[in-house]
Amino acid sequence: MITIKDIAKLAGVSYSTVSKALNGDPRIKHETRQKVLQIAEKHQYRKNILASQLSTGRSNIIGFVLDELSNPLFATISGNLHAELKKRGYQMILVVADDGLDVFSQLRVDGCILWDYALDNREAFWKRYSTLSMPCFVLGTDETPNSPYIKIDRKEGIYMAVKHLQEQGHRRIGFIGNSQLVKLEGYREALQRTGLAFNPAHVLPAHSSWEDGYFAIRNYSFDADSPTAFIGLNNLVTRGALRALLEAGQLVPQDISLIGYDDLPDMQYAEVALTTIGPPLDELAAQAAELIVALIRDEEVDYPVVIQPKLYHRSSVGLCRG
C-alpha cells in the first residue's frame, strides 16, 4: 500500500509537503498540490486513518453500539443516523454486541452513540460508561448519571395512546408486554391521569419478540372483564399479538382496538394497518447526530434532549362497542 513517503519520492518533494497538499493546506503552491494529487489518484492512495488519527487524535468516525439487530427498529435508526452523520462530515461504524464499547474504545473513534440496551447489570454498565474517555452518550435512555443523553418520553407516548383509546370510549385498556419498566409505569400513570382503573390481569406478560406477543394473546383467556383495547410493548410484540387476535377470530378494530409502540413501515403493512405511538425516528437521528458532534467539539450542550413520541393514526383503533 502506497504511503506519503512513496508519493513524496515520486513527486520529488518532502513528505511533509505531500501531507499538506493532501490536506488542502493553502500554503502549498497550486502546481505542487496538483502534482501530488495526481500521483495519489493514480496510485489509489488511501490515507491511513490510523496513523492520521494517532497523530491528530481525530478520525471523523463515530461508533454506534447496538445489542441486537433483529428488531427492524434498529435498522431504521441506523440508517437515519448514518445519513445524519454523513451530512456532518462523519462516517459511522456499527458494532452489534455488548462488547462493542470496548472495540470502539480501543479504536479511539471520535465519539460513540449507544442505544440504551437491555443489560444484565446496569450498574456495572454505568460504571464502565463513566470511565470512557471519549465523547459518548446514550440514546433512548431514561437517565444517564452525570452526562448528556437523549431521552424518549415513553411515558408521555403511552399516555397519548391511553388517552386516544379512552376518547374512543374504551374503559378497559390492557398492555401487552412486561419487559420494560418505564413503559409499564407509563401505562399505570396514564390510567391514573385518565381516571381509568388499573387491573393487573390486564398486563399480559411478554418479553420483546413477535412470538412473545403472539403467545401472550394465545395464552390469555378472554372474558367479560377483558380489555377492549390493548397497547403493545413494541413493534414486534404488537404484530405478534395482532396475528393471534386475528387467528382467534377477533376483528381489529371492530372487536378489539390495538395500538403499537414504535412507528415503523412494518406497522403500516401489518394485516391491519396499525395505529402507533413512538418517537419520530428521523428527529431522533438528527438530534443524536447534533449532540455527538457538539460533544466532540466540546460545545456546551443542554441535556437531556427529550424526544416527544407522536401518535400515528391508522386503522387499528375503533369505537368501543356497547
Added chain:
Amino acid sequence: MITIKDIAKLAGVSYSTVSKALNGDPRIKHETRQKVLQIAEKHQYRKNILASQLSTGRSNIIGFVLDELSNPLFATISGNLHAELKKRGYQMILVVADDGLDVFSQLRVDGCILWDYALDNREAFWKRYSTLSMPCFVLGTDETPNSPYIKIDRKEGIYMAVKHLQEQGHRRIGFIGNSQLVKLEGYREALQRTGLAFNPAHVLPAHSSWEDGYFAIRNYSFDADSPTAFIGLNNLVTRGALRALLEAGQLVPQDISLIGYDDLPDMQYAEVALTTIGPPLDELAAQAAELIVALIRDEEVDYPVVIQPKLYHRSSVGLCRG
C-alpha cells in the same frame, strides 16, 4: 487516557517491558507481569489498537459491508457472522453504505467481507475491488473476477422449489420479482429441467420490498391461465405477495401455493407459515468466517465456496387442485 508509558512509570519498568507484559510475552518475570497487569487494570488501561496496528499491521478487526439493513436477512447474517468471528478471535464492525469499503480500507481492518449488493455500476465496483490491498471477499455473489468468493447456488435453490411444486401437481408456476437476474435465470432453467413451459406473463414485476411484492399481486389479473403456484424473489416480496393474495380472498395453499426465498424466522411467522428455499444462514456465516481468516493468514483456499440452499417445508404449499 493512560498509555504504556504511564504504566511504565508507575510500575518502575521500561515501557517496552510493559508492552511485553501486556501481550503475555513469556520472557517477562511473573511478578513483573502481575504488577503491570494490576496497574493497567486499576487505571482502566485500554490498548490503543490504532497504535498497535500501525506497528504490527494487525488489528483483529474484520469489517462487514452491507448496503442496507432494512431487509431482516442482513440482521440475521450479521448476527451469525459476528458470533462466528468472535469464536475465531476477531471483532466485527459493520458499515452500512456504498462507501463502506473506503472506510474500512482507510481503517486498515485486517479483512473485509462484502455482501454482494445491488450496484449501479458493477464494473466500477470490481475495478475498485481489485485494487484493495487487504484480504477481502464477496459473500453471496455469483462470481468474483480473480479472487475467492462464496457463492450461493441460487439457481439450484429455485430448481428445488420448482421441482417441489411440480411434484405437488403444479404445472403453471409463476415467479414474483424481476430484480435479480440469477434468480430469474434459475427460474427459467428450472422450468426447462422439469419440462414445464415458460410463460413471460408468469413473471410478475417486483423489485425487492414488501410493498413491491404486495403490489405485484394486486396489479396482476388472474385468469384461467394464471399460475397455481408462485415463488417469491425474497422474504419481503414473498410476504407482501402473501398478504395481497389473502386480501384478494385466495386461500394459501388451497387455491395458490407459495414458496419464498430466504429462510428467516419471519417466514415461519407469516399469516401462513411459509415454505422457503434459501441458504442455511448459520452455515453461510461459518464458511464466511472460515474463509476470511484463511485469507488473512494467507493460507491456500479452494474457491469458490458454494453454499447449497435448502428447502424448508412449512404450510404454504399444497396439491394443485383439479
Added chain:
DNA sequence: CTGAAAGCGCTTACAG
C-alpha cells in the same frame, strides 16, 4: 512556499 524534526502509542528485533 517547502522541508527537517519531533511526536502520536504501540511492537519488536537486538543487545545486555
Added chain:
DNA sequence: CTGAAAGCGCTTACAG
C-alpha cells in the same frame, strides 16, 4: 529477564 532504539504512517509547529 529487561531496556534502548527504530519504526509503523501520519501531522504540525518551527525554521528557512
